[in-house]
Amino acid sequence: MNRLIAAALLLALALLGGCAHTAQQSTKAELFPLMYEQKPRSIVVLPPINESTAADAPTYYSTTIQEPLVYTGYYVLPYEVSSDILAHEGITDGHQLYELPLNTLKEYFGADAVLFTRIKKWDTSYAVVASHLTVAVECELKSTTTGEKMWNYSGTVVIDLTSHNTGGGLAGLLVQVMVTAMNTAMADYVPYAMQANAIALNAMPYGPYHPQHEQDTEFKVFVQNASDK
Amino acid sequence: MTRRPLRTVQLALLAAAVCILCTGCAKRADSMYCMDNYSSTLYACRKNPAQEQQDKHVKAMEDIVAKSEQRNLRVPPGIFAELGYVHLKAGQMAEARKYFEAENRLYPESKVFTTRLLTWADASSGTDGDKPASEATPKGAPMDSKGGVITPADAVTDAPMLPAGEGAAHE
DSSP: OHHHHHHHHHHHHHHHTSSOSSEEEEEHHHHOHHHHHHOOOEEEEOOOEEOSSOTTHHHHHHHHSHHHHHHTTOEEOOHHHHHHHHHHTTOOSGGGGTTSOTHHHHHHHOOSEEEEEEEEEEEEEEOSSOEEEEEEEEEEEEETTTOOEEEEEEEEEEEEOOOOOOOOHHHHHHHHHHHHHHHHHHTOOHHHHHHHHHHHGGGSOOOTTSTTTTSOTTOEEEEEOOTTO | OOHHHHHHHHHHHHHHHHHHHHHTTHHHHHHHOOOTTHHHHHHHHHHOOOHHHHHHHHHHHHHHHHHHHHTTOOOOTTHHHHHHHHHHHTTOHHHHHHHHHHHHHHOGGGHHHHHHHHHHHHHHTTSOSOOTTOOOOOTTOOBOTTSOBOOHHHHHHHSOOSSTTOSOOOO
């Protein structure tokens, strides 16, 4: 019985995490002790570093990260405002700040932590019926006080864009193909992009506004074997 | 006896995983904040910065405030500040001020940020507000720590952020 549940859980999480070929399981406290020691409350999101071939990727990413991050329980500076201010400073890409001391961000924005993101892949694959959004990102949450890396995520998320039309027969299939094509063409990936971001943030310890703040140390998370491993 | 707790944890995890799969976090999300169409209208804005899209995004944020109050939820972080910023850019300083103060009150973490925005609002309240890179010095505008005059657009370029150790003193 136990084994069955474990297997089901594994399957569910594998589905959730997209193509996690190999995964290891650890608790949040084991993986990200600094989050529980330094207790960051506020986060400023930097413009993403785009290494994907999709020109749209940074826009999708940056407009859909705030919502899941807020739901994780942190005070998140409104990206529209912080990115505007940074743009006035000539910073349009997180890369420009990567090597710089982060305490200036503390002085300027009052943020405890800064979120760097590297978008490795942001692809929509389109087959006859199935259509997927594949998002591969590397995120790092660094302390603006010590510059230390407090949290990171590296992984690939695959989101199914297929509309779940259950019409039968060839007509049903045709409708489904058309709807999928339309879905892809209309390119309203906002909900999917948000979903991909939410999954990436899944392993982040909850912030002070989350009801389970500081109660999630023993929560198990699956870590995809990342490229840096 | 020793197996029981483990099983409960596993069951709970399984339930959570299934829940997330089915609802895409919508359930958990609803109980904390109401963010409505925020991401969608923001994306539309970025994609096509026409006034119409901006107006829709502002409307979405105003709806978030209204709905949050209706449902007795905390207005999500950043919404008041972003609304204030929209008014700041439009030169409506009194409105901007109101929103920045609301953000400040609701989220003490925003203090440094909202104080900075409030300084800009004050600095430009005697001028047109949204004249970027204006050489004109507004009369009686407050000085920043280096003695320079802050206006919203200039302030950003004036206040040094990048040179390490030269950031405007703010504590």
